[in-house]
Structures are given as structure tokens and as C-alpha cells.
Amino acid sequence: SQQGEEDPQALSIQEGENATMNCSYKTSINNLQWYRQNSGRGLVHLILIRSNEREKHSGRLRVTLDTSKKSSSLLITASRAADTASYFCATGVNQAGTALIFGKGTTLSVSS
Amino acid sequence: GAVVSQHPSRVICKSGTSVKIECRSLDFQATTMFWYRQFPKKSLMLMATSNEGSKATYEQGVEKDKFLINHASLTLSTLTVTSAHPEDSSFYICSPLAGGSSYNEQFFGPGTRLTVL
Numbered sequence: 001s002q003q004g005e006e007d008p009q010a011l012s013i014q015e016g017e018n019a020t021m022n023c024s025y026k027t028s029i030n031n032l033q034w035y036r037q038n039s040g041r042g043l044v045h046l047i048l049i050r051s052n053e054r055e056k057h058s059g060r061l062r063v064t065l066d067t068s069k070k071s072s073s074l075l076i077t078a079s080r081a082a083d084t085a086s087y088f089c090a091t092g093v094n095q096a097g098t099a100l101i102f103g104k105g106t107t108l109s110v111s112s
Numbered sequence: 113g114a115v116v117s118q119h120p121s122r123v124i125c126k127s128g129t130s131v132k133i134e135c136r137s138l139d140f141q142a143t144t145m146f147w148y149r150q151f152p153k154k155s156l157m158l159m160a161t162s163n164e165g166s167k168a169t170y171e172q173g174v175e176k177d178k179f180l181i182n183h184a185s186l187t188l189s190t191l192t193v194t195s196a197h198p199e200d201s202s203f204y205i206c207s208p209l210a211g212g213s214s215y216n217e218q219f220f221g222p223g224t225r226l227t228v229l
Contacts (some may be wrong), residue, residue, distance in 0.1 A: 100218050
């Protein structure tokens with residue numbers, strides 16, 4: 001079963017704008033990961049944030065994690081047309097060797 | 113990151129045939145393999161988990177006799193879709209996990225797109 005929800009389900013912005021996607025989950029987690037998937041392609045790992053971390057940066061990406069609210073957000077700053085893709089959060093629970101559970105994803109369209 | 117390959121990347125078959133998908137972890141030994149499927153415009157859904165040398169554990173609603181998983185070695189796992197039907201058309205993605213690893217980035221194969229006519 002899926003762990004949580006992303007919102008919005010779809011987001012359309014102009015190049016240069018920031019894009020914020022949110023993810024909520026239901027159970028206790030050990031870590032939360034964000035992935036990107038271009039249409040019809042495989043997953044690209046973006047960033048991993050552990051449950052004892054609150055914020056993490058990687059280039060134009062900023063991820064926050066609020067375990068009290070069981071939510072995370074992914075911010076992409078100064079978006080580019082190449083950022084057009086689907087973005088998924090995935091949670092790892094507190095058990096080694098347990099599969100990641102994916103959210104429903106946000107489809108981001110960046111127009112130039 | 114780890115190198116994971118899947119073969120074939122794309123397959124089209126007739127209804128009733130069986131299709132085998134291979135997943136290889138090229139630079140580490142995968143004691144655990146996860147198989148996911150993704151329907152168009154949907155998210156990844158975990159199908160089953162297999163440990164090397166053991167029978168796979170299937171998620172609720174996934175038929176074990178239809179989706180045969182073999183994880184006979186630490187670098188190769190196969191998923192066979194038996195008697196495929198159009199509703200099995202999907203994107204199948206494997207995800208190997210190295211022995212002893214936990215709470216780290218999970219690696220994924222590039223996926224296999226199955227179309228059943």
C-alpha cells in the first residue's frame with residue numbers, strides 16, 4: 001500500500017520560478033527520499049533526508065522534513081524546462097531491508 | 113551510485129505468452145530484491161520482496177503464481193509474468209538491496225516496459 005500523498009498532483013510554472021511539492025506520510029519513518037522520473041524513464045535519486053534531520057540542500061533542491069506533522073517538502077529554485085518530470089517521495093521505515101514506499105507523485109511542468 | 117541493469121527495456125507480447133524480465137546488480141551483491149510496477153501516470157507499487165535463495169514475499173493483491181520471482185544468485189533476479197494479459201501492461205522496476213545495508217539510498221533498475229496485446 002502507498003505510504004502517503006503528494007500535493008499538488010500537478011504543477012505548472014514558468015522557467016525561473018520556484019516549485020514546491022509536499023509529501024505526507026502515515027507511519028514512523030527512518031528516512032524519506034525524493035526521486036525524479038522523466039516520462040517513460042527510470043527513477044533518478046535526488047536527495048535523502050533522515051528522520052533526525054530537518055532540512056537538507058543539494059544544488060537547487062531544498063528538502064524539509066517535519067516528523068511531527070509527518071510531512072516533507074521539496075523546493076526546486078530557479079526552475080528550468082529540464083526540471084519537467086514527475087517527482088515522488090518515498091519513505092523508508094524503521095526496519096532494515098524493508099522496501100521504500102512511494103507517494104503518488106507530483107507532475108511538474110516548467111515552460112520556457 | 114550502484115549500477116543496476118534490466119533486460120529487456122521494452123517488450124511487446126501477445127496475450128497468453130510469458131515474459132521474463134532480468135535484473136542485475138552489476139557492482140554489488142543484492143541479498144534482497146524488490147520488484148515494483150508502475151501503471152501509466154501512477155506511482156510505483158511494491159509487488160514483492162525476495163531474498164537470495166528464499167521464496168519471495170508478495171504484497172496483497174499480487175498473484176504469486178502469475179508473477180514468478182527467482183532470486184537464485186546475489187547479482188541476478190528474474191520476474192516472469194506468466195500468461196500475460198493486457199491488464200499486465202505496465203512498467204516493471206527492480207530494486208536490489210545490498211546485504212547489510214539499511215537506511216540508505218535505494219537503487220533502481222531502469223525499468224522494463226511491458227505491453228501485452
